[in-house]
Amino acid sequence: MDDMNKKYGRGFTLWFTGLSGAGKTTISEIVERELREKFGKIEVLDGDIVRTNLSKGLTFSREDRDTNVLRIGFVADLLTRNGVGVIVSAISPFKEARDQVRRQIGEDFIEVFVDAPLEVCAERDVKGLYKKAFSGEIPQFTGVSDPYELPAAPDIHIHTDEEEPHESARRVIGKLEELGYLARVEEYNRA
Amino acid sequence: MDDMNKKYGRGFTLWFTGLSGAGKTTISEIVERELREKFGKIEVLDGDIVRTNLSKGLTFSREDRDTNVLRIGFVADLLTRNGVGVIVSAISPFKEARDQVRRQIGEDFIEVFVDAPLEVCAERDVKGLYKKAFSGEIPQFTGVSDPYELPAAPDIHIHTDEEEPHESARRVIGKLEELGYLARVEEYNRA
Numbered sequence A, B: 001m002d003d004m005n006k007k008y009g010r011g012f013t014l015w016f017t018g019l020s021g022a023g024k025t026t027i028s029e030i031v032e033r034e035l036r037e038k039f040g041k042i043e044v045l046d047g048d049i050v051r052t053n054l055s056k057g058l059t060f061s062r063e064d065r066d067t068n069v070l071r072i073g074f075v076a077d078l079l080t081r082n083g084v085g086v087i088v089s090a091i092s093p094f095k096e097a098r099d100q101v102r103r104q105i106g107e108d109f110i111e112v113f114v115d116a117p118l119e120v121c122a123e124r125d126v127k128g129l130y131k132k133a134f135s136g137e138i139p140q141f142t143g144v145s146d147p148y149e150l151p152a153a154p155d156i157h158i159h160t161d162e163e164e165p166h167e168s169a170r171r172v173i174g175k176l177e178e179l180g181y182l183a184r185v186e187e188y189n190r191a
Helices: A024-038 A047-053 A062-080 A095-108 A118-124 A129-134 A165-179 A186-190 B024-038 B047-053 B062-080 B095-108 B118-124 B129-135 B165-179 B186-190
Strands: A012-017 A042-046 A085-089 A109-115 A156-159 B012-017 B042-046 B085-089 B109-115 B156-159
Touching: A012 A024, A012 A062, A012 A095, A012 A165, A024 A042, A024 A085, A024 A109, A024 A165, A042 A047, A042 A062, A047 A062, A047 B062, A062 A085, A062 A095, A062 B047, A062 B062, A095 A109, A109 A165, A118 A129, A156 A165, B012 B024, B012 B062, B012 B095, B012 B165, B024 B042, B024 B085, B024 B109, B024 B165, B042 B047, B042 B062, B047 B062, B062 B085, B062 B095, B095 B109, B109 B165, B118 B129, B156 B165
Parallel strands: A012 A085, A012 A109, A042 A085, A109 A156, B012 B085, B012 B109, B042 B085, B109 B156
Antiparallel strands: none
16 A cells, blocks of 8 residues: 555646547646645646747647647646646647657656547537637637547546546546555545 | 745746856856755756747747747746746846746746856857857847847846856855755855
8 A cells, every 4th residue: 555655745747638628627627626635736737828828829730739739748847847736738639749748757647538529529619619610710620620649548538428527537536546646535535 | 044044945046147158057057056955956947948848939039039038937937836946047138028027936036147248258159159140140149239138136146257157156056045045054154
C-alpha cells in the first residue's frame, strides 16, 4: 500500500483531449473543484487562456495546431516538474503532438480521452459551432472537416454519452489516487 | 528581523532587462547557480528557450516584441505563484510591457536593470550582432536601430562596466535576502 502513495506531492498533468462538445470542460471543471480541496497547487490551462496568452495569431492549420499543443505542453511541463497539478483542456487532435508532450512530461502525464460520437457532440452543439462547421462557415473544424486522431492508449477513456459528468470526474480522481498522487481519502473509498 | 523573512518559501521572478551584450546572461547564470543551492525550485526562461517554445514566428516589430515579453510574463507568473524562483533574461526593451508583467506578478516581480553604455556593449559584441546591426544587415536592433526604454525605478540597477559579474550577482542575491525570499546564510553576511 505504501508504494501506491510514492508520488504523493508530485505534480501531474491531466490532459483532456477530445472533440468540441465531447465534455472536456464540463468534466475538467468538476475535477478542478475536487482537486483544489485535495491537492494544494492546481493550475488550469484551458483553450481560451492559452489562445489569449500563448497562441494569439495561430491558425487552424495542422502545423499551428501542433504548435499550440506543444506550447501548452511546454508550460504544463514547467509546472508539473515543480509540483503543480495541471489541468489541460484542449481538442489536441493529432496523436504525434500529444505523444510528444507525453514524452516531455514523462510518467506524470495522464491522458484523458473524452469520447462521444460526433453525432452526439454535434447535437449538443453548446457553442453553435457545429452548425457553422457543417455549413462550411467555419473551415477546418475537427471531426467535421479536419481529422481527430484517436488516442491509442489513453490512461482514462470516458464515454460521455454513457456516463454522467460526476461519474466521469470521479473516475479521473480515482485514477490519480490509484497512481498515488493524492492521499487516499476515506469518503472516496466508500463511494 | 522576523518580518524580513516573511516571504521565505514564496516564489519570485528576477527579470533581467538590458541591451544585448550588457551582461544579462553572465550575471543571471551566476545567480542561478547560487539560487539552486539556496532555493529549491528554480526555472530559467532565457531568450532561446522562449523563442523555441513560446514565440516561434514572432518578428522584431514592437507588437511582437511586446507579445514575446507578455508570454514570458504569463509563464513566469504561473510559476511564481506556485512557489518557483524564476530567472528571466530578456532584452524586453519597452517599459509598458515590463510594467504590465510587474502588475501581473505583483510584489514578487523584481526588475534587474543590467546597464552598460551602448559603446561598451558594441565593443564586447560577444555574438557579433552589433557589427551586423551597424552595417544594417540586422534591422530593428535594440540600441542601434530600435529603442530601449530605460527602467524608471528598477529594483536593482547594475552597471556592468563598473562592476565584476560576481559582485553584481552577489547584489542580486543580497536583494532577495533583504526582501526575505531566502533564508539568511551566515557566509553571505560575512562577505
